[in-house]
Amino acid sequence: xxxxxxIYTDGACKGNPGEGGWGAVLTYKDKKKKICGYEKxxxxxxxxxxxxxxxxxxxxxxxDVVIFTDSKYLMQGINSWIENWKTNNWxxxxxxxxxxxxxxxxxxxxxxxHTVEWNWVKGHSGDIGNDTADELAxxxxxxxxxxxxx
Numbered sequence: 001x002x003x004x005x006x007i008y009t010d011g012a013c014k015g016n017p018g019e020g021g022w023g024a025v026l027t028y029k030d031k032k033k034k035i036c037g038y039e040k041x042x043x044x045x046x047x048x049x050x051x052x053x054x055x056x057x058x059x060x061x062x063x064d065v066v067i068f069t070d071s072k073y074l075m076q077g078i079n080s081w082i083e084n085w086k087t088n089n090w091x092x093x094x095x096x097x098x099x100x101x102x103x104x105x106x107x108x109x110x111x112x113x114h115t116v117e118w119n120w121v122k123g124h125s126g127d128i129g130n131d132t133a134d135e136l137a138x139x140x141x142x143x144x145x146x147x148x149x150x
Contacts, residue, residue, distance in 0.1 A: 003029055004064045007055045008121075008129030011047025011071065012137035020044065022051035023136025023149070025129055026058065033058070036136040037146035045073050047137065049103040056110035065116045070123030070130055074107075078118050082108060 006027040013020040020042035026033045035054060039047070048071035056065065069075060082104065085091070090098050090105075098104055110116075121130050136149050 008133040009051035010133035013044040020047040021137040021140030022047045023133045024055035036140040036149040038140040
């Protein structure tokens with residue numbers, strides 16, 4: 001069995017919209033990497049998506065990935081809504097443009113490049129991976145930067 005990259009992602013926003021941050025913890029075999037980023041004016045949903053995009057885009061080659069997120073928006077989007085959006089030229093069932101279409105297109109690209117298993121985890125429930133991703137997202141907001149995520 002191939003080794004899998006395990007990724008925990010989270011997004012945070014101070015105000016919605018407001019200052020936002022995203023964080024991700026990537027683990028492969030015995031290596032662990034923490035990444036995070038900041039945006040001045042964004043939404044919580046955008047930060048949830050951005051965390052997954054940045055984590056997947058940081059992988060150097062096609063990989064088997066297991067992602068854990070506490071975002072029901074991300075989970076429903078990737079598992080239920082996205083295929084219909086694509087069939088309907090990125091329109092919702094109400095014929096309105098999909099919100100955060102730019103990020104959903106990126107998620108779709110990486111989801112189709114890598115082999116990704118998406119999992120939901122309850123936020124703020126003591127899951128160490130989720131808690132660490134949450135801390136990284138909030139650290140990015142506090143620092144107003146995506147640097148110094150450790």
